[in-house]
Amino acid sequence: MNWEDLLSLKRFGDTHKRIRKEQDETRLGFEVDYDRIIFSSEFRSLQDKTQVIPLSKTDFVHTRLTHSLEVSVVGRSLGRKVGQRVLEKHPHLKDSLGYQANDFGAIVAAASLAHDIGNPPFGHSGESAIGEFFKTGEGQRFKSQLTAKEYQDLCDFEGNANGFKILTESRAGREGGLRLSYATLGAFMKYPKESLPKKPTSHIADKKYGFFQREKDSFIEIAEELGLLKRSIQDLSFSRHPLTFLVEAADDICYTIIDFEDGINLGLIQEEYALEYLINLVRHSINSSKYNQLRDTKDRVSYLRALAINTLITEAVDIFMKNEEAILNGEFDKSLLDLSQYKAQINDIIKISIEKIYKSKEVLEKELFGFTAIAFVLDTLSSAISNLNNEQMTVKDDLIQNYFKALEISASNNMYENLMAMCSYIASLSDSLMTLSYRKLNGLD
Template identity: 75%
Template sequence: MNWEQLLSLKRFGDTNKRIRKEQDETRLGFEVDYDRIIFSSEFRSLQDKTQVIPLSQTDFVHTRLTHSLEVSVVGRSLGRLAGKKILEKYPHLQNVHGYQPNDFGAIVASAALAHDIGNPPFGHSGEKAIGEFFKTGEGKQFKDKLTDKEYQDLCDFEGNANGFKILTESREGRDGGLRLSYATLGTFMKYPKESLPKKPTKHIADKKYGFFQSEKDAFIDIANELGLLKRGDDDLSFSRHPLAFLVEAADDICYTIIDFEDGINLGLIQEEFALEYLINIVRDKIKTEKYHALKSKEDRLSYLRALAIGTLIDEAVDIFMKHEEAILSGDFDCALLDKSKYEAQIKDIIKISVEQVYQSKDVIEKEIAGYSVINTLLSTYTRAVNNCFEGIASNYDKLIMKSLPRQMIYNNQASLYKRLSSVCYYISLLSDSKAILTYKKMKGFDFV
């Protein structure tokens, strides 16, 4: 792969390329990507979607929106620092083409901002709930009517693939989705492969999948424009866009440190653990007098968090540049922080977060409720959509159809896969509260 192709400013849906030197420096194309994502309705719904604690009533626990904003900030720093070093290594990118360090920062920040945009209600348990409906629930009846890859898309419903759909899917009056640059779309794709074969190798890019069968053509177009390296033979699998490693690092840094912080603020993890587990990361930067001068738990945690994030940013960039040539050739097969000298400390922090936060009674009980909500929504909507298509709709089915968006009712009705995908897509866009409210209305709870 080469950086000239990888930094494509061409917008999805365009036919013409865009030249960096012709860009308006006051509003660069990569910065427009950021604006389009942050003003989208799909991004706004993240303010009421679970990060760690479902339906938390506290004001300091992160939602998907605050998490995404923080990941984008960390991503911008990673991109700018790496961009500066890349331009020093390949000066023609700046001297001939006009690229600047901030371009790299804007690309990574935009992709990082969107990295969770496809997540359904109730976080990762929401993904699993959708998958279980098709794998073991009512949706199992559709298996023989779909191709293997179509059925796998539904059984392993993936937020990353759903995010790619949101960013690229055309609809009435909006050709090319959000019409982002190819560079940002490529950087967004952490797992540039289809749902089957499942985990064919231990390569990090094979851990999950990144697009549904309905977006296969869009994916191929982007991969070809950027010059991504093909990895699979018969099945679609490509090497990552190099900057996707920085998006992943930004996400890893934020959820490792900040989910840990949330657990302490919630009282699920003792404050003493913060210093014990973070000290080996911040040892070279911490000023003991300043730390002890801070009087509140929140201020002490904020200080340790800022030092830890700064340390991991610097190290992630160093690792990226050390392996930059292997990344370009598709030979780098793990996350950047897997090469970190703080890997043991990071694993310790994640382990205690899993035990004390992710598996806490409050989280588990709300995830159980989320399963029931999503199962009911899927059952009701898939039955109504399919019955209407087959001409056997009940009055209830017809009422349910009137509650759905126009484009979902009229588009893609001939394909069972697209009908089922449309239902999953619609549910995925619901916030946690909206999903619960819809569930209550279906059950008649608001009228009892």
């Protein structure tokens, strides 16, 4: 892969190549990507979607929206630092083509901002609830009507693939989705493969999948325009865009450190143990005099969090540049933080977060309710879809279709298209709207 192709400014519908030197520096295309994402309705809905801990009445906790904003800030720093060093190593990108270090930062920031845009309500349990409905629930009845890959799209419903759908899907008046640059879309594609075969290798890009069968053609067009390397002849699989590793690192840094911070501030993790874990991560950069002046828990945690994030940003950049050639050749198969010298400390933080936060009563109650609510709504909607496709619509089915007007199902669609429309609709709902839909269908409101 080469950087000139990977930094493509092309957008859906373009008939001519966009030249970096010809761009308006006051309104650069990569920065437009960020604006389009942040003003989209799909991004705004993240303000009422759980990150990990349900909204607290006693203290601030992160939602998907605040998490995404913070990941974009970390991603921008990673991108700019890498961009500066890439341009030093490949000066023609700047001298002949006009690329700047901030271009890398803008691409990574935009892709980071969008990284959770396709996630369902109730955190990762929302993805699992949709998948379980088709693997072990009433959704199994649709298996015979779908291809193996279509069925797998549903059984392992993936927020990353749904995000790609949101960013690229054409509809009336919105051809090409948000019309982002191909560079940003490439950096967004964390798992550039289809749903089958499932985890064919231990390569980080094979961990999950990144697009639904419905968006296959869009994915291929973008991958080929960017010059991503094919990893499989039989099935659709490509190497990652190099900047995807920075998007992933930004997310890893934020959820590791900031979820931990939320747990401390809510009292789920005892302060004395928590601060010790963070100090182990930043021991070489801490200013003991300044730290000892801090008397409030939040101030101490905030100071250590800032140092930890800066430490991991600096290291992630070094790891990226040391492995740049392998990354461009599609040979780098791990996340950047997997090679961190602080891997043991990171694992310690994640371990205590799992024990004290992710398995806390608040979180488990939220996940259990999410499973129940999503399964019930899916069962109701899928029955209506089944009858619609089989031309056996009942009065109740007609009422359901009219009530859920945003649900884009049609008798002219095949079963896969209607089921995917249903799942994407469910994923678009905020926690509050999902709860309201469940209560309405149960006659509780």
